[in-house]
Amino acid sequence: MTPETASVTPDVLLAPLDPAYLAEENPARTGLRWSAFLSADVLPRAAALLLEAGWHLEDICGLDVREGLAAVYHFDRMTSPGRLAIRVLMDRAAPVLPSIADIHQGAEWHERETADFYGIVFTGNPNPAPLLLPEGMQGHPLLKDDAARAPLAALLAVPGREDTVLRKAEGFTLLDPAEDAKPAKPAKAKAAATEEGADNA
Template identity: 50%
Template sequence: MIQTVLDQLSPQCVTKCDYAKTGIHWSVFLSASEIVRAAKLLHKEEYFLESVTAIDAKEGYLVVYLFDHMDRPCRVALRVLVSHAAPKLPSIAGVFHGAEWHERETLDFYGIEFSGNPNLVPLLLPADLDVHPLQKEEGARVALADLLTPCEVVRAVPGFDLLTPKAEDEGKKAKAAEATGA
């Protein structure tokens, strides 16, 4: 079960989500060093990998791995934040072979490299293309707290604030509300 997996990890944050609103039961924020171990634990519990993708936000790229279980539906999102300056993660293709394609697609569209992927070449885009179409301009990026649907925080390490709106963003929202009379 998912609790067995969570008890063996050192997550930065675990949230219980409203499946009807989010399509996810659990959201788990991990450090890059934990992703392969988490994938192995989920594999051992007979979870399957649905997808790997990313979100380009102010704080960096949030790489999102979606897993589910056939016999005990429990959709889990593992989330790992990587910096814009060094977008690199270890590959989980050695655990879930289908991850090879998902990681290649994520490289194509976001420029995130997955070290250890056995075939990290472009999947959908031309090999000579010098851009990653889903990367945003710095000014167009939004804070993760504004992008992610709120879930109940079950536990979080001290200082974990990715789900907390930033003061500057709150100030902008307040000014916008005043300007519109809301």
């Protein structure tokens, strides 16, 4: 990390990678300072640029939504803190991402955990064995039923978020408010699953 890169904001840092979407967030509302959508192929380059500028990987969160499978990478900086969420969307039929474990070594376990829970394949992970679930276990516990899947916009583009969109590629519609932003069906399906417990609350 050099003094010049330490203060560079992600919108400048990630600009060469042409993010489909990049926004400055209000940390008081979401806990994030920036959020971005990247394509899977530039993920390792983004990881390398971020490491060089002193960012560390906090976690990798899988997410099963109507548009496909997504992964959210949370990065933060120790010198000038502010959280960056990098989101990548994958085709449900072939959920593959390049591993960044050769850049941020801590990613190896986060990737293996995400593979356990969502079945996402991280190509190039140095040890792609199950991390938390038993070997040979069938299925991925955090995948959702068709009826329970919400659109991305219903989770990430809600009114009152107070974010400022800095970049938005032509044709990027993932965060456009869905017609059924609050789908009645998924809520009902989930409510049925927890009815017994919820009534005791």
